[in-house]
Amino acid sequence: MHDPAxxxxxxxxxxxxxxxxxxxxxxVNLIGxxxxxxxxxxxxxxxxxxxxxxxxxxxDGKIVVYSENYGEEKTFEAAAPPTQAGKHWSDYxxxxxxxxxxxxxxxxxxxxxxxxxxxxxxxxxSSAALEVxxxxxxxxxxxxxxxxxxxxxxxxxxxxxxxxxxxGIMDQFISANGKENHALLLDCRDLSFKLAPIPAHxxxxxxxxxxxxxxxxxxxxxxxxxxxAACAVIDSHRGGVPFLRDATLDDLEKWGHEMEPxxxxxxxxxxxxxxxxxxxxxxxxxGDLAEVGRLMAEAHRSYSKDFEGSCVEADLMVELAQDxxxxxxxxxxxxxxxxxxxxxxxxxxxxxxxxxxxxRYAAKTGIEPQIHICHASGGAHRLE
Numbered sequence: 001m002h003d004p005a006x007x008x009x010x011x012x013x014x015x016x017x018x019x020x021x022x023x024x025x026x027x028v029n030l031i032g033x034x035x036x037x038x039x040x041x042x043x044x045x046x047x048x049x050x051x052x053x054x055x056x057x058x059x060d061g062k063i064v065v066y067s068e069n070y071g072e073e074k075t076f077e078a079a080a081p082p083t084q085a086g087k088h089w090s091d092y093x094x095x096x097x098x099x100x101x102x103x104x105x106x107x108x109x110x111x112x113x114x115x116x117x118x119x120x121x122x123x124x125x126s127s128a129a130l131e132v133x134x135x136x137x138x139x140x141x142x143x144x145x146x147x148x149x150x151x152x153x154x155x156x157x158x159x160x161x162x163x164x165x166x167x168g169i170m171d172q173f174i175s176a177n178g179k180e181n182h183a184l185l186l187d188c189r190d191l192s193f194k195l196a197p198i199p200a201h202x203x204x205x206x207x208x209x210x211x212x213x214x215x216x217x218x219x220x221x222x223x224x225x226x227x228x229a230a231c232a233v234i235d236s237h238r239g240g241v242p243f244l245r246d247a248t249l250d251d252l253e254k255w256g257h258e259m260e261p262x263x264x265x266x267x268x269x270x271x272x273x274x275x276x277x278x279x280x281x282x283x284x285x286x287g288d289l290a291e292v293g294r295l296m297a298e299a300h301r302s303y304s305k306d307f308e309g310s311c312v313e314a315d316l317m318v319e320l321a322q323d324x325x326x327x328x329x330x331x332x333x334x335x336x337x338x339x340x341x342x343x344x345x346x347x348x349x350x351x352x353x354x355x356x357x358x359x360r361y362a363a364k365t366g367i368e369p370q371i372h373i374c375h376a377s378g379g380a381h382r383l384e
Contacts, residue, residue: 004052004383007052007054007068008021008054010054010113011054015064015111019111020054020056020140021054022054022055022381022382023381024133025048025379025380026050026118027044027046028044028045028204028334028374029044029045029170029333029334030280030333031276031277031331032274032276032277033303033336034223034269034309034336035277037224037227038227038245039242039245040188040270040273041186042170042188043184043185043186043281044173044184045174045198045204045376045377046175046179048375048377049117049118051114051115051116051129052115053113053114053133053136054113056110056111057111058108061108062076062109063076063112064076064110065094066112067114068113069115074088074090078097078107081094082094085163085164091162092130092131092134092158092163093130094162095131096135096154099154099158100135100139100142105142108142112134112138116129127163128172128175133380135151135154135155136151136176136380136381148379149176153191155172159172169191170186170188175379175380177379178377178378180376180377181197181198181199181375182197182376185278189245194281197284198284200347200375201347202289202344202345202346203347204345205343205344205345205357206342207340207354207358208369208370209314209338209367210313211311211314211338212338219337223266226263227266230244230252230263230266231244231247233258233263234252234255237254244267244274252267266307269303272302273299273302276295292328293327293344296342296344300330304332309332309335309336311338314339318332318341320357320361321341321343324353324356326345326352327343327353328344328346330344357371
């Protein structure tokens with residue numbers, strides 16, 4: 001049902017009103033992992049899995065939200081919507097209302113229909129797509145045009161302040177600002193960005209390992225503390241290094257011996273990953289796909305060995321892709337310890353690549369992976 005006409009018909013039948021239809025994509029990160037909280041660089045791509053929203057005004061002062069995915073409808077008073085999350089899918093659209101109201105906007109009653117095909121729990125940012133498409137729909141209804149970068153920041157606040165998830169801005173930013181057949185190099189310090197072309201003949205093959213490991217003492221908060229401890233050592237010597245974004249590999253050569261071994265490894269990953277991410281944008285600008293593939297391979301080794309953010313299954317998925325026809329580059333993407341790999345593959349060979357990779361992985365692990373063939377998509381917008 002990734003079809004605006006179908007959502008329009010559904011909304012009309014349910015609410016007896018013709019809706020305006022909006023779309024916001026999910027995303028995959030091409031390169032740049034665990035660099036965001038060091039004010040570094042990331043390079044996500046919007047994909048053609050997306051969330052659709054249909055919205056129409058109401059005259060009874062109510063906000064009624066229906067999710068086709070969950071088959072559930074929730075009703076709230078527009079004048080007094082909930083101010084706290086309820087650990088429910090409706091927290092995301094309600095969070096949009098709460099943040100906009102907090103910014104001084106008067107929110108009228110409306111009917112909102114939602115449907116999406118971004119796979120849930122796969123690390124492809126279904127929640128960000130839901131936030132962005134709702135924000136776009138509601139601001140359009142009240143006649144407010146908000147620039148993409150500002151809209152992304154508001155949606156991040158939905159996640160941080162209402163839902164209660166301590167996420168960065170990458171997911172919302174690429175959903176709001178992506179461009180078809182392009183990746184987006186985002187500077188997490190000042191939110192400036194560059195668009196880098198991905199040729200139309202390149203497919204993004206996203207392979208879900210179907211595993212997610214929680215490693216005691218080795219999860220996100222620990223990695224972040226280890227990275228920041230390394231940064232503090234460097235800053236104590238030369239100053240002006242509030243984040244690893246400001247450090248160099250030479251700094252590690254000089255003062256790495258003063259760091260805990262794990263901190264040194266984490267810092268080496270973050271500093272080198274920033275360099276690789278910026279280099280990948282330049283390689284895409286030049287059309288040097290071989291260099292992009294080399295950088296992706298190096299990024300995966302760093303993520304797995306220095307950051308220790310991979311796992312046996314993810315390493316295996318990357319390894320099994322290496323000799324398959326059409327591969328340009330493969331690496332683990334997302335928060336780590338499982339999840340998905342991203343594979344740049346020649347479009348003409350993507351279907352065979354996906355089938356063989358899935359077959360190989362299942363034979364080795366006994367796990368049937370989910371493998372999606374995607375393309376670089378445009379950002380959120382209204383559908384006419």
